[in-house]
Amino acid sequence: MDLTVIGYWGAYPDKNEATSGYLLEHKGSKILLDCGSGVLSKLQNYTTLEELDAVVITHLHADHMADVYSLEFATLISMQLGRRLKPLEVYVYYKDSNRLDFSYPQYVNVHQVTPQSVVTIGELTLEFSENIHEVPCCAVKVTSGEGKSLVYSGDTGYCQKIIDFSWGVDVLVLESSFYSWQKELNQGHLTAGEAGQIAAIAQPGRLILTHLPHYGDHQQLVLEASVHYNGEIQLAYCGMRLTI
Template identity: 75%
Template sequence: MEFTVIGHWGAYPETNEATSGYLIEHKSSKVLLDCGSGVLSGLQNYVMLEDLDTVFITHLHADHIADMYSLEFATLILMQMGKRTTPLDIYVYCKDLTKLDFCYPEYVKVHPIDLQATVAIGDMTFTFSENIHDVPSCAVKVSSSEGKCLVYSGDTGYCQSIIEFSRGSDVLVLESSFYNVQKGLNNGHLTAGEAGDIAALAQTGQLILTHLPHYGDHNQLVMEASSHFDRQIQLAYCGMKLTI
C-alpha cells in the first residue's frame, strides 16, 4: 500500500496546505480518508479525480469534510464530460445522513459507515471503531491482501477502543492535537504523550503524529510521544509518502 498525506493540520490549513486528508493506493485502487479544507486541490498532485474510487469521512467537523461538496461537483462535471464512468462512493460516519448537503445521488453514492461492517475495495478491506469525540467519530483500519495494516485515528480522545483497534498495526496515524501541558483541555483530542502511550500499548510498528496544532515546536510533540513509544515516530507533513 502507498500512503500519502494530503493534509495534516487541525482546525484550518496553513498557507497552500490542507487539513485532514490521506490518500491510500493499492494496485489500481485509490481511496481518500477524510476531505478537509484544501484537500481537493492538493489531492490532484497525486491522483486524477476521475480515478478516485471511494472516500471515507470519519466525522462531520469542517476540517475533515470541508472539501467534500466540491468533490461532489467535480464528480458531476467529470461524469458529464465522460472522463469518469461511475459514481463516487462516499462513506460517512454520522447519526443521520439526511442532514448532509449532498445534492446529486446519481453522481455520488453516500453510505453510512457501519461499525460492524467490512468494506472491500479492490484488494483492501476497511473496518471501523468508535472514538471519543464531541460528535460521532470513528477510526479506520486499512488492511491489504498482503497482510499489511494501517490505522488512521480520525479525531479521538484517549480510549481503550483505539488501543485495541490499533493493536499490531504496521502504521498508526494518530492525532496529536495538544502538548502534554494541555492534557485535560479537551477530552475529544490527544496529547502527544497520550498518542505515544496508545502506540506503545497497541504495539504498532511505527507512529505518525497528525492533526497538528498551529503553535509551539512540533519536535516537542515527537519528544513527548517518544517518552512512551520507543519505535519510529514521524510528524505528518503535506506530501509525505510511505510504502507499507
C-alpha cells in the same frame, strides 16, 4: 499499499496547506481518507480526481469533510464529460440526522458505516471503530490482501477502543492535537503524550503523528510521545509518502 499525506493540520489549513486528507493506493484502487479544507487542491498533485474510487469521512467536522462538497461537483463534471464512468463512493460515519447533504446524489453513492461495517474496495478491506469525540467519529483500519495494515485515527480522545483497534498494525496515523501541557483542554483529542501511550500499548510498526496544532514546536510533540513509545515516530507532512 501506498499512503500519501495530503493534509495534516487540525482545525484549519495553514497557508498553502490542507487539513485532514490521506490518499491510499493499492493495485489501481484509490481511496481518500477524510477530505478536509484544502485537500482537493493538494490532492491533485498526486492523482486526478476522476481516478478516486472512494472517500471515507470519519466525522462531520469541516477540517475532515469541507472539501467533499467540491469533490461532488468535480465528480458531476467529470461524469458529464465522460471522463469518469461511475459515481464516487462515499463512506461516512454519522448517527441520526447528522449527515452529509449532497446536492446531486446521482453522482455520489453515500454509505453510512458503523463499527460493524466491513467494506471491500479492490483488494483493500476497511473496518471501523468508534472514537471519543464531540460528534460521532470513527477510526479506520485498512488491510491489504497481503495482510499489511494501517489505522488512521480520525479524531479521538484517549480510549481503550483505539488501542485495541490499532494493536499490531504496520502503520498508525494517530491524531496529536495538543501538547501535553494542554491535557485538560479537550476530551475529544489526544495530547502527544497520550498518543505515545496508545502506541506503547498498541505497538504499531510505525507511528505518524497528525492533526497537528498551529502553534508551538512540533518536535516537542515527538519528544512527548517518545517518553512513552520507543518505536519510530514521525510527524506527518504534506507529500509524505510511504509504502506499507
